[in-house]
Amino acid sequence: MAGKTLFDKIWDAHVVSSVEDGPSILYIDRHFIHEVTSPQAFAGLKERGAKVLRPEKVVATPDHNIPTKDQHLTIQDELSRMQLETLKNNCEENNITMYGINHPNNGIVHVVGPELGITQPGMTIVCGDSHTSTHGAFGSIAFGIGTSEVEMVLANQCVLQPKPKRMRINVEGSLNTGTTSKDIILYIVSKLTTGGGTGYFIEFAGSAISDLSMEARMTICNMSIEMGARGGMIAPDETTFEYIKGREFAPQGEKWDEAVIYWKSLCSDDDAVFDKELHFDAADIEPMITYGTNPGMGAKIVSHIPTLDKIDESSKASFLKSMEYMGFEPGDALEGKSIDYVFVGSCTNGRIEDLRAFASFVKGHKKADSVVAWIVPGSKQVEKQAIKEGIKDILEEAGFELRQPGCSACLAMNDDKIPAGKYSVSTSNRNFEGRQGPGARTLLASPATAAAAAITGKITDPRAFQ
Amino acid sequence: MPIDKFNTLTSSVVPLPIENVDTDQIIPARFLKATTKEGFGDNLFFDWRYEKNSQPKTDFVLNNPTYKGSILLAGKNFGSGSSREHAAWSVYGYGFKVVVSSFFADIFRNNALNNGLLPVQVSEAFLKKLFTAVDNNPAAEVKVDLQAQTITLVATNESESFDINGYKKNCLLNGYDDIDYLLNRRNEIEAYEKKAITF
Numbered sequence: 001m002a003g004k005t006l007f008d009k010i011w012d013a014h015v016v017s018s019v020e021d022g023p024s025i026l027y028i029d030r031h032f033i034h035e036v037t038s039p040q041a042f043a044g045l046k047e048r049g050a051k052v053l054r055p056e057k058v059v060a061t062p063d064h065n066i067p068t069k070d071q072h073l074t075i076q077d078e079l080s081r082m083q084l085e086t087l088k089n090n091c092e093e094n095n096i097t098m099y100g101i102n103h104p105n106n107g108i109v110h111v112v113g114p115e116l117g118i119t120q121p122g123m124t125i126v127c128g129d130s131h132t133s134t135h136g137a138f139g140s141i142a143f144g145i146g147t148s149e150v151e152m153v154l155a156n157q158c159v160l161q162p163k164p165k166r167m168r169i170n171v172e173g174s175l176n177t178g179t180t181s182k183d184i185i186l187y188i189v190s191k192l193t194t195g196g197g198t199g200y201f202i203e204f205a206g207s208a209i210s211d212l213s214m215e216a217r218m219t220i221c222n223m224s225i226e227m228g229a230r231g232g233m234i235a236p237d238e239t240t241f242e243y244i245k246g247r248e249f250a251p252q253g254e255k256w257d258e259a260v261i262y263w264k265s266l267c268s269d270d271d272a273v274f275d276k277e278l279h280f281d282a283a284d285i286e287p288m289i290t291y292g293t294n295p296g297m298g299a300k301i302v303s304h305i306p307t308l309d310k311i312d313e314s315s316k317a318s319f320l321k322s323m324e325y326m327g328f329e330p331g332d333a334l335e336g337k338s339i340d341y342v343f344v345g346s347c348t349n350g351r352i353e354d355l356r357a358f359a360s361f362v363k364g365h366k367k368a369d370s371v372v373a374w375i376v377p378g379s380k381q382v383e384k385q386a387i388k389e390g391i392k393d394i395l396e397e398a399g400f401e402l403r404q405p406g407c408s409a410c411l412a413m414n415d416d417k418i419p420a421g422k423y424s425v426s427t428s429n430r431n432f433e434g435r436q437g438p439g440a441r442t443l444l445a446s447p448a449t450a451a452a453a454a455i456t457g458k459i460t461d462p463r464a465f466q
Numbered sequence: 467m468p469i470d471k472f473n474t475l476t477s478s479v480v481p482l483p484i485e486n487v488d489t490d491q492i493i494p495a496r497f498l499k500a501t502t503k504e505g506f507g508d509n510l511f512f513d514w515r516y517e518k519n520s521q522p523k524t525d526f527v528l529n530n531p532t533y534k535g536s537i538l539l540a541g542k543n544f545g546s547g548s549s550r551e552h553a554a555w556s557v558y559g560y561g562f563k564v565v566v567s568s569f570f571a572d573i574f575r576n577n578a579l580n581n582g583l584l585p586v587q588v589s590e591a592f593l594k595k596l597f598t599a600v601d602n603n604p605a606a607e608v609k610v611d612l613q614a615q616t617i618t619l620v621a622t623n624e625s626e627s628f629d630i631n632g633y634k635k636n637c638l639l640n641g642y643d644d645i646d647y648l649l650n651r652r653n654e655i656e657a658y659e660k661k662a663i664t665f
Contacts, residue, residue, distance in 0.1 A: 016658040017651070022633025025651060027658055037550065039501035048467055050649060065499065079499035086501050122663065130549040130573060146551035146577035148644070156648040158655055162631065164572075194486055195543040195569055228546055228571055251665040259665040294486050294546070314590075318485040318541065411495040411548075420518075432490040432547060434513045 003269025005166050006235050007201050010141045010266065014124045016158055023160040028057070029123040031153050032109045033096070035062040035087040036413070037128030041151035042090040050155045052094040057157060059118060060091050060098040063108045065413050068376050068403040071101055080414065094154075107379020107405045110134040110347035114218065115381050117247025121236035121263040126153055130225045131347045131429065137217035138244070139236035139266045141201070144225065164230040165199055165275035168268070170206035173282035178463035180357070181216035182349060182427065182446035184208065185223040186288035188280065190298040197229030200276065203268060204234050208282035214243040215353040222348045223429050226295035235267040287462055289334055290431045290444040293322040297431070299334060301449065301461050307331040325433050326441050327421070334459050341424035342373040342454040343436070344447055346410035349427035350378030352385045354447045355402075359391045361451035361465065367399035368457030374416055375400050376408040400454070412437045425453040470582040471641040475563055476609040476620065478535035480527055481600045487540055488547035489574065493556040495548075506552055507559025528560075532604045539596055539608075540567045544585075545574025551581070558583045564610050566617065568593040579634050580644060586610060586617050592626045595619065612638060 004012070016025040033041075038060075045052070052058065065080040075081040084101065091098040099105040105112060110131055113119040119135045125142035126132060128150040135142035149159050171184060189196075202224050209217065217234050224232025241260055244250045251259040290298040291305045299305065308330045311319045323330060328337075344350070344358050355377060367373055375395055377383040383405055386392055392402045409416040410428035412435070418424045420439025427450050431442035443459065452460035497509045515526050522529040538557065544567040545553060554577040557565060565578065566586045578585045588596070599606045599619055607620040612635060618625040636642065648655075 013663060016654050019633045022631050025648065025654070027655070027662065029664075036498050040503050040551075043502065044467070044645075048645065048649075050645075053655075064495075077499075083499055083501060120665075128549060128551075130547065132549075144549035144573055146549055146554070146573060146580060148551060148577065148580035152645050152648060155645055156652070156655060157659075158648055158651075160633075160644050160648065194546050195571075198543070198569065198572055225547075228543070230572055255665045262663065262665075294488065314542075315485060317483065321484065411490075413495045413498065430488075430490065430547060432488045434494055435490050438494070438496075438513055438518070 002273045003271040005268045005272040005274060006139065006203055006233060006266055007141065007166050010122055010124065011163065013122070019160065023162045025158050026124060026161050027158050028126050028153050030113070030118060030125045031058045032113055032125070032127035032132070033058060033060045033150065034064055034109050034129065035083040036064045037147050038090065038150055039083065039086045040147050041154055044151045045154055052096065052154045054157045055095040058096045058154070059113070060087060060096055061106055061109050061112050062087055062101055064407045064411065066101050066406040067414050068406045068408045068416055071404045104380050107381065108347045108350060108407055110222065111350060111378030111382065114138065114214070115247070115379060117244050117250035120244060120250070120259070121240060122266050126159060131222050133224045133229070133231040134218050134222040134347055136221040136224070136231050136233035137214060138240055139233060139263065141231060141233065143231040164201040166203070167197065167200040167276040167278070168203045168205055168274045169278045169280065171204070171208040171280045171282055172206040173208055175208055175282050176286060178448065179285055179287055180446040180448060181212050181219045183285055183288045185220045186290065186295070186298045186444060187285045189223060189226045189295050190288070192227045193296040194226060194294045195228045197224060197227030200229050202229045202232045204232055209234060210237060213353060214239060215351045218351070219348055223295065226429060236263045287446065287449055289449060289459060291326065291328060291334060293325055293431055293433050295429065295431060295444060297322065298444065301334055301459065303334060305330055305332045305334065335461060337459045338423065338457060339425050339443065339453050339459060340371065340422040341418050342371055342450050343409045343424055343426040343428060344450050345374070345376030345378065345408050346428035347378065348429040349447050350376060350382065352382050354427065355382065355386050355391050358447040358451045359394045361448055361462070362398040362400065362455060363394050365398055365455045367454050370457045371454050373400050373454050374403060374409055376403045377405045379405050409436050411435060412440070425450045425459070467643055467646070468641040469643055472563065472582060472584055472612055472638045474609065474611045475536065476607055477537045478605050479537040479539045479596070479600055479608050480533045480535055481539045481597055482527055483541050483597055485541035486543045486546055489545060489550050489553040490547055492545070492553040493550065498550060498552050503555050505559070506556040507561065510556040510560045536561055536563045537608055537610070538562045538565045539600065540565060542567060542569040542590070544570050546571040549573045551577040554578045554581045554583055566593070566596065579638070582638065584610065584612065584638060586628045588617060588626050588628060595624065
């Protein structure tokens, strides 16, 4: 019998039972909730007369809707305020821990879970948010769910899920100078396209992946969903254990030792068989940027937008629609294009290492006058750390401002909206039409590339500064 | 709580020949501030459907009276992106009962099925055939038969079968809901918890 994949080991350990000719009943260890995708779930629960089965396994943090300035004041937008109040009331009524706005643990749900040690290897983790895949960096099965499924997990601590196929993506070798984990994932998404991972759960492996820090691994797993994958994961190792140890909700004492023994068993067996396996060479990867309206439309920053003859016949209409929206022509060079905004933040690149990378880049430079920049920490803890390390001062000296945590301009539910027609180099995850505000034009890139653009006001190869 | 039952449907179709229609297009994030499931149909495809001054864009298919019906015909990879179930509520709330495409994003597919909206995945060739048929005759009817798992172009009787797992098919045919199903399996869930690995 063939060995098991990392995914299979965790999945099999969580199957309560399987429905005939249907999905599995999968037990969920951790359920994160936020203000946008949970209110209808709680309302449904109430209507059904059901209760939250295991409130101690649920953690709430508002993030999508909150302003990133003046968080101590009452939220001006009435609908946003009501969503936050609804979350608070639902958590109180159901004994669910909530880290509300201004709480020292508040922040983007996928930043908060890992930094508090709530996210651990071997777990099943869900949240009504597609970027739940972030938590897979710890060697857990983590995936986004819809609101009906949020209700399902609240009521039963289980979710009905068809078992996905397994894919492994190996990235071997050393990364080129100036190339980051964001470039790795933008490169992979550009190769697989936005539908290339659909139906699969992806394990990322290889020396280029295991050399990465936990935060860099989170960036990779975070964007697995941009290939349509159900989730992404990386086998836990010493880097993982070192990151978790001592965090607020990490196992302590003897429990820690027991946990590490178990976590060390969480890897794909040598003879495990994947439904699909891909190999990439780290040497081929360079700083990347997107030019279109889905995350698969990315290219090396030193290259050109594809010409029309490189596009499949069936995709030409969608490609041209995308070019029109972006105000670009097929074949255009990417470097040197003017930009208007820079957004650093989100569950993809809003962690302390991202702010460090951005700050080390802009130190001694000045923000271009033509650029509006929003630097948004992923959580209160990230904000606190950035102040402690002097990052805030470096940013201010260079003409930037550190805002307060939240999802912010990643999806522009709050006031942080990129105006119509403006170009924004963003460290977030999606460049869909209107994602950052109606008519906004998003160029996805790493914090280093965002820094280079903020200084020059143009798409700039970050290596030019090194 | 029961969902609407689905058995067969014969309808003209609304063609949207765009690939990778993401959930931010289906329902932009700024409309996600509601705390109920109602009213999302009004904002379906909002930024494609309306000008900045809220006037309908005449070149968008939902504003073209030539095309109507409760089947949405879309290019491949429909529903990619965010997990927002509001996307399924919008499509269903607008009045569509079926979405036909050659490929669906996983989370959208689950969300659709949980709301009585049937995603029908067909081959690229059949999708092209359907788009051509509607191009030639906007009133062309398509029949979707869930029991038989077939989709048929009524005028020519050309047909293709589609996949759906037996459990979900049964849920849709009978209007059953996953949550009630699981509430009835509580004993098994509690038995699992006793043997689960925890630290």
